[in-house]
Amino acid sequence: MKIIKAKDYQDFSKKAASILAAQVTLKPDSVLGLATGSTPIGTYDELVARYERGEVDFSQITTVNLDEYKGLDKDDEQSYSYFMNKHLFDRINVDKKRTHLPDGMAADPEKECERYEKLIEEIGGVDLQVMGIGNNGHIAFCEPSTIFEKKTICLDLAEATIEANKRFFDSADDVPRKAYSMGIGTIMKGKKLMMLVYGEGKADILAKALLGDITPEVPASVLQLHPDVIVIGDEGALSKFPEC
Numbered sequence: 001m002k003i004i005k006a007k008d009y010q011d012f013s014k015k016a017a018s019i020l021a022a023q024v025t026l027k028p029d030s031v032l033g034l035a036t037g038s039t040p041i042g043t044y045d046e047l048v049a050r051y052e053r054g055e056v057d058f059s060q061i062t063t064v065n066l067d068e069y070k071g072l073d074k075d076d077e078q079s080y081s082y083f084m085n086k087h088l089f090d091r092i093n094v095d096k097k098r099t100h101l102p103d104g105m106a107a108d109p110e111k112e113c114e115r116y117e118k119l120i121e122e123i124g125g126v127d128l129q130v131m132g133i134g135n136n137g138h139i140a141f142c143e144p145s146t147i148f149e150k151k152t153i154c155l156d157l158a159e160a161t162i163e164a165n166k167r168f169f170d171s172a173d174d175v176p177r178k179a180y181s182m183g184i185g186t187i188m189k190g191k192k193l194m195m196l197v198y199g200e201g202k203a204d205i206l207a208k209a210l211l212g213d214i215t216p217e218v219p220a221s222v223l224q225l226h227p228d229v230i231v232i233g234d235e236g237a238l239s240k241f242p243e244c
């Protein structure tokens with residue numbers, strides 16, 4: 001596991017963008033696994049800046065996102081599809097036909113999970129998967145549980161997640177209660193994983209995930225078993241890692 005410490009949010013975002021840009025430069029038709037949330041917004045802004053300067057070409061990439069709220073249309077401003085268009089896809093030369101998220105409005109959730117899992121396989125799997133970590137240790141929407149979910153699933157959001165994400169909605173009542181999420185097994189099949197963790201508020205859960213027991217009660221702890229993981233954190237997030 002490679003742990004990279006950033007000075008501040010700008011440095012953090014540039015470091016994450018550099019790794020994504022290097023991936024696309026080395027393999028122009030890379031499959032990028034992408035994430036939403038507050039943490040990667042600066043990374044996406046930085047990728048857009050590099051695209052505008054002519055430094056990176058996204059025309060051949062394919063993307064798959066970690067998750068999507070169930071019950072939200074892709075044009076709903078709270079949907080992750082809308083987030084990705086707004087922060088990245090509408091601002092770079094990606095072919096929108098090759099940007100994928102679970103369909104929050106799918107009529108049959110079980111079939112939608114199967115479709116998404118199969119799609120990831122058919123495009124050859126993920127070359128570089130970006131993710132954050134929730135305050136409760138979740139990755140994607142895989143919440144603390146008694147098992148590591150193997151495949152894409154439709155699941156209930158944890159109260160802690162609803163509480164954390166209500167800042168994006170008018171009230172906690174408006175936060176969808178269910179979401180589609182890649183499973184832990186799906187994420188672990190990614191060839192390279194990059195976890196982005198910003199702020200002192202994540203220091204305890206990050207230390208627990210990366211230095212503690214490997215348990216589905218802390219879903220991110222599974223990353224300890226992956227052979228190629230990069231963690232980018234700022235000084236606050238990494239404050240419980242004395243060696244950093």
Ligand code: PGA
Pocket residue numbers: 036037038039040131132133134135138139140
């Ligand atoms: P955040 O979300 O980037 O908004 O903190 C991270 C997550 O819940 O995975």
